[in-house]
Structures are given as C-alpha cells and as structure tokens.
Amino acid sequence: MTRRKVKLAFISDNAARKASFNKRKKGLIKKVTELTTLCDIPACAIISSPFGSQMEVWPNPEEAKKVIERYQSYSLIDENKNVSHERYIMQMIAKGRDKLKKLKHDNREQELNLSMLRNLKNNNLYEDLTAEELKDLAKRVDKKLKEVDGKIDTLD
Amino acid sequence: MTRRKVKLAFISDNAARKASFNKRKKGLIKKVTELTTLCDIPACAIISSPFGSQMEVWPNPEEAKKVIERYQSYSLIDENKNVSHERYIMQMIAKGRDKLKKLKHDNREQELNLSMLRNLKNNNLYEDLTAEELKDLAKRVDKKLKEVDGKIDTLD
DNA sequence: AAAACTATACTTAGGCT
DNA sequence: TAGCCTAAGTATAGTTT
Numbered sequence: 001m002t003r004r005k006v007k008l009a010f011i012s013d014n015a016a017r018k019a020s021f022n023k024r025k026k027g028l029i030k031k032v033t034e035l036t037t038l039c040d041i042p043a044c045a046i047i048s049s050p051f052g053s054q055m056e057v058w059p060n061p062e063e064a065k066k067v068i069e070r071y072q073s074y075s076l077i078d079e080n081k082n083v084s085h086e087r088y089i090m091q092m093i094a095k096g097r098d099k100l101k102k103l104k105h106d107n108r109e110q111e112l113n114l115s116m117l118r119n120l121k122n123n124n125l126y127e128d129l130t131a132e133e134l135k136d137l138a139k140r141v142d143k144k145l146k147e148v149d150g151k152i153d154t155l156d
Numbered sequence: 157m158t159r160r161k162v163k164l165a166f167i168s169d170n171a172a173r174k175a176s177f178n179k180r181k182k183g184l185i186k187k188v189t190e191l192t193t194l195c196d197i198p199a200c201a202i203i204s205s206p207f208g209s210q211m212e213v214w215p216n217p218e219e220a221k222k223v224i225e226r227y228q229s230y231s232l233i234d235e236n237k238n239v240s241h242e243r244y245i246m247q248m249i250a251k252g253r254d255k256l257k258k259l260k261h262d263n264r265e266q267e268l269n270l271s272m273l274r275n276l277k278n279n280n281l282y283e284d285l286t287a288e289e290l291k292d293l294a295k296r297v298d299k300k301l302k303e304v305d306g307k308i309d310t311l312d
Numbered sequence: 313a314a315a316a317c318t319a320t321a322c323t324t325a326g327g328c329t
Numbered sequence: 330t331a332g333c334c335t336a337a338g339t340a341t342a343g344t345t346t
Contacts (some may be wrong), residue, residue, distance in 0.1 A: 043203040
C-alpha cells in the first residue's frame with residue numbers, strides 16, 4: 001500500500017512539499033527540544049516557511065536571540081591570535097585564498113541565477129502561471145536577490 | 157537485550173550524555189539538511205556543546221549567518237510588496253544586475269589585495285629587516301589582512 | 313574513549329477520509 | 330485543505346568490541 005521512495009531532492013509538488021514541511025518542522029522542533037532537555041544546553045532552530053511567510057523559531061524567539069548572541073560573540077574569538085606573525089600571515093593568506101575561491105563560486109552562481117531569471121522574464125515563461133504560483137515565484141526571486149543584497153551590502 | 161527507556165530528562169551520567177549528544181547532534185544535522193533540501197528553504201540550528209569544545213552550527217556557519225540575518229531583519233517592512241509581481245521581478249532583476257556588477261568589481265579588488273600580500277610573503281621581502289621592523293610590518297600586514305578577512309567574512 | 317552493532321522506538325510518505 | 334492511519338524507513342539507547 002504505502003510506497004515510500006527515498007528521494008532527497010526538492011519536492012516540486014506544492015501540496016506534497018507543504019505536507020512534508022509541516023511534518024518535518026514538527027519533528028525538528030521535537031528533536032531540538034529533546035536535545036536541549038537531555039543535555040541541558042542552549043540550542044535553537046530557525047526555519048523560514050516557504051508558505052506562511054512567517055519565520056519560525058525554536059524553542060522561542062527569546063532563547064534563539066540568546067543563542068544567536070552567544071554564537072555571534074563566539075565567532076569573534078580569533079583562534080589565531082597566539083600564533084607567530086609569520087605563520088599568522090601565511091594562515092591568513094591561505095584563508096583569504098579559500099574565501100576568494102568561494103566568492104568567485106558565488107559570483108558565478110549569481111550570474112547563472114540572474115541570467116535564468118532574465119530569460120524567464122524575457123520569454124514570459126510565467127505568463128501562464130496562476131496567481132499563487134507567480135506569488136511563490138516572486139517570493140523565491142525576492143529571497144535569492146536579498147541574499148545577493150546582503151552579501152554585497154557588507155562589502156563597503 | 158536492548159532495553160530502551162523513554163526518559164525525557166537531563167542525563168546526569170557524563171559519558172551517556174556525551175554519547176547521546178553526539179548521536180542526536182548528528183541526527184539533527186541530517187534533519188536540518190533534509191528539510192532545507194526537500195523544501196528549499198533557509199534553515200539553521202545552533203547548538204552549544206556541553207563539553208567545552210565548539211559551538212556547533214548547521215548546516216554551516218555561512219548558511220546560519222544568512223538565516224540569522226534574515227531572521228533579525230525579518231520585521232522590516234518590504235516596501236515592494238505592493239508593486240505588481242511582474243514589475244517587482246523586473247525591478248529585482250535590475251537591482252541584482254547592478255549589484256552583481258559591484259560584486260565583480262570588489263572581487264577583482266580582493267584578488268589584487270591578496271596577490272600583493274602573497275607576493276610579499278613568497279618573495280621574502282622582509283628577510284633583511286630588523287626584528288623591530290619585521291614586527292611592525294607583520295602588524296601592518298596583519299591589520300590589512302584582517303580588513304580583507306572582515307570583508308570576505310561578511311560574504312558568507 | 314570512541315566505534316560498531318542491533319533491537320526497538322520513533323518518524324514520516326503516501327493513501328484515505 | 331487538513332487530519333488520521335499505517336507500513337516503511339530512520340534514529341538511537343543500551344550493549345559490545
């Protein structure tokens with residue numbers, strides 16, 4: 001009766017995706033809660049819903065804020081500060097090289113995204129979409145571009 | 157043989173708690189990854205380890221940062237939401253194109269910076285400097301690299 | 313201490329209402 | 330659309346190596 005496939009990929013069917021999202025969201029809440037309870041540690045999960053537009057936060061926004069602050073202050077710690085200067089410079093160069101590589105990769109990715117979107121627009125491929133689908137599309141484009149936006153704004 | 161109890165409470169035994177933490181941490185990673193893949197949404201989990209080491213972030217610090225930024229700026233009103241969808245998409249594409257241009261420019265700049273610094277290192281240009289001068293140079297390179305690093309870090 | 317094992321509890325895709 | 334149901338698949342507590 002029940003056939004379950006193992007496809008770890010984007011669920012294109014809207015209804016199925018929503019159903020899966022809600023189930024898994026619930027499961028994830030539970031897991032996070034269990035982990036915090038069993039091990040008595042601060043933890044949070046932040047998930048933006050693809051449908052309700054409301055972003056969901058666990059265990060609650062207050063706790064999440066604390067955890068985020070802890071995380072952000074934690075990331076400020078420079079684990080290299082005790083290394084000799086020369087070694088430090090070498091490390092920084094290597095690190096910078098890696099990050100530049102990533103930057104280039106993201107750059108290419110953005111290029112692809114934009115050309116895709118431009119083609120989509122030029123060919124009026126969404127002309128036949130329903131209002132719902134169009135809204136969803138616009139939201140995803142918005143999201144993608146906001147990511148680009150966020151990246152670039154911090155560049156000075 | 158295997159008896160499993162259902163006790164949802166703090167595990168006082170250190171070894172057992174650590175084992176459980178590691179197992180569940182792994183499970184949680186998987187769940188978050190699956191959710192983001194299946195539903196194509198940004199999501200993250202931040203968990204601080206009870207055993208001293210590092211704070212753990214899923215799916216990765218970069219994604220977490222994005223999600224956190226989105227979460228923190230979530231309450232901002234989107235002034236474009238009243239624009240028609242089609243016009244909105246066009247605006248976003250134009251905006252994205254301009255920003256990609258800037259991104260490319262900055263990318264080139266970072267490349268130059270890094271190649272300069274790499275040459276400085278590779279050619280051992282500071283080989284004959286006094287300890288004092290070397291220290292000063294290292295400090296300045298350090299500072300420069302931190303600037304570069306800071307810029308690149310925010311791209312993640 | 314960490315890794316493998318495994319029985320069992322839990323999660324969830326798909327079907328149905 | 331959402332909620333229930335159940336089999337199939339997954340995660341993990343306790344145990345062993």
